[in-house]
Amino acid sequence: MGRVGVLLLNLGGPDKLEDVQPFLFNLFSDPEIIRLPFRWLQKPLAWFISTRRTQTSQENYRKIGGGSPLRQITEAQGEALKAQLAEVGEQANIYVGMRYWHPYTEEAIAQIVADKIEKLVVLPLYPQFSISTSGSSYRLLEQLWRENPKLQQIEYSVIASWYKQPGYLQAMAELIRQELDQLPNPDEAHIFFSAHGVPKSYVEEAGDPYQQEIEECTHLIMQTLNRPLPHTLAYQSRVGPVEWLQPYTEQAIQDLAHQGVKNLVVVPVSFVSEHIETLEEIDIEYREVAEEAGIENFRRVPALNVHPVFIKALADLTVDALKSPSISLSQVNQMKKKVKMYPQERWEWGITTSAEVWNGRVAMLGFIALMIEILTGHGLLHAVGLL
Numbered sequence: 001m002g003r004v005g006v007l008l009l010n011l012g013g014p015d016k017l018e019d020v021q022p023f024l025f026n027l028f029s030d031p032e033i034i035r036l037p038f039r040w041l042q043k044p045l046a047w048f049i050s051t052r053r054t055q056t057s058q059e060n061y062r063k064i065g066g067g068s069p070l071r072q073i074t075e076a077q078g079e080a081l082k083a084q085l086a087e088v089g090e091q092a093n094i095y096v097g098m099r100y101w102h103p104y105t106e107e108a109i110a111q112i113v114a115d116k117i118e119k120l121v122v123l124p125l126y127p128q129f130s131i132s133t134s135g136s137s138y139r140l141l142e143q144l145w146r147e148n149p150k151l152q153q154i155e156y157s158v159i160a161s162w163y164k165q166p167g168y169l170q171a172m173a174e175l176i177r178q179e180l181d182q183l184p185n186p187d188e189a190h191i192f193f194s195a196h197g198v199p200k201s202y203v204e205e206a207g208d209p210y211q212q213e214i215e216e217c218t219h220l221i222m223q224t225l226n227r228p229l230p231h232t233l234a235y236q237s238r239v240g241p242v243e244w245l246q247p248y249t250e251q252a253i254q255d256l257a258h259q260g261v262k263n264l265v266v267v268p269v270s271f272v273s274e275h276i277e278t279l280e281e282i283d284i285e286y287r288e289v290a291e292e293a294g295i296e297n298f299r300r301v302p303a304l305n306v307h308p309v310f311i312k313a314l315a316d317l318t319v320d321a322l323k324s325p326s327i328s329l330s331q332v333n334q335m336k337k338k339v340k341m342y343p344q345e346r347w348e349w350g351i352t353t354s355a356e357v358w359n360g361r362v363a364m365l366g367f368i369a370l371m372i373e374i375l376t377g378h379g380l381l382h383a384v385g386l387l
């Protein structure tokens with residue numbers, strides 16, 4: 001086999017407080033994060049939201065040391081993966097490609113080309129697929145592949161999602177067990193899975209398999225844990241005015257406390273690294289909510305980071321991907337079948353996603369024109385005598 005590379009994908013996070021605004025701008029500029037009917041609105045809206053959010057977000061990053069630890073942890077995961085692969089006789093270069101901050105995916109891809117990698121495994125550090133995370137990175141990679149003939153010569157395989165991987169489930173169960181056993185009364189614990197939320201419309205309208213994969217994942221972790229304890233799944237980190245997946249973590253914690261639960265073990269289920277949503281949102285905000293509501297023991301299970309069983313799971317996934325027939329970026333999107341990515345695919349005639357979007361855009365323009373005509377009393381419909 002020629003030179004092998006593994007590209008680890010993640011979201012990225014600001015390294016220091018001054019990075020927060022440009023990081024948020026990059027995030028909200030992504031049409032997979034804010035799905036708008038008009039492309040031209042994306043950047044102005046991203047600028048507006050990022051500017052408004054910067055101060056609050058900076059205060060949160062200040063509470064966890066002035067920046068996100070995501071880059072450092074992801075690089076440590078990469079080094080551990082390289083060493084684990086070497087142990088099983090697989091020499092591979094590891095590349096970290098972040099979606100919204102350094103090291104950007106584009107930088108990683110440039111290095112992959114410079115290193116003349118011949119076989120590449122694309123491994124997202126998100127166990128479950130969402131349009132807003134792995135989907136967004138695949139969309140970017142598809143574009144980079146289209147634009148660069150050198151990339152088209154690389155044989156690559158994409159891992160779509162991997163929440164069923166036995167090593168991952170074992171590592172999660174082991175970390176939960178350790179936390180449970182530190183409680184004075186482990187048999188009375190309630191296991192509380194908290195996943196990053198997404199807007200409800202992603203699942204119900206765009207066909208994002210995220211919710212189904214999260215639900216199945218929590219079920220598999222409970223099976224692997226093999227303890228007869230009650231558990232709850234809720235969604236955190238809601239942004240903006242639209243409805244997100246429910247129940248919301250804050251409300252679910254209060255409800256459990258009102259039902260008399262005293263011992264809560266919180267499991268961050270959609271993240272494999274410590275970052276702002278674990279260190280600030282769960283450890284500070286939700287702990288306060290829980291304690292105010294009457295929870296006596298609030299323990300948070302650490303993120304996997306460089307847990308050896310987890311790193312071995314990543315190595316197993318890589319080795320399997322190298323052995324199996326290649327899975328391309330477009331195949332992944334087809335596998336996650338009903339998913340409608342945004343902005344839409346290249347134009348094709350027929351009842352395609354593109355056609356649906358253009359229908360929506362034309363209908364929206366028509367509606368706006370009608371409203372203007374009703375308000376001003378001038379327009380095409382008046383001219384032809386219909387209004």
Ligand SMILES: C=CC1=C(C)c2cc3[nH]c(cc4nc(cc5[nH]c(cc1n2)c(C)c5CCC(=O)O)C(CCC(=O)O)=C4C)c(C)c3C=C
Pocket residue numbers: 011012013014027032033034053057068069070126130132133196197198199239270271274275276277
């Ligand atoms: C499975 C993981 C994640 C999903 C799904 C996801 C969706 C999603 N996120 C936002 C908005 C924000 N996310 C932010 C940071 C952030 N999000 C994830 C993971 C998922 N996001 C990570 C790993 C991080 C980085 C954290 C860090 O340590 O820096 C932020 C910035 C932080 C803040 O200001 O709160 C925002 C904003 C949306 C809108 C969304 C789905 C549409």
Ligand SMILES: [Fe+2]
Pocket residue numbers: 196237
């Ligand atoms: Fe997020």
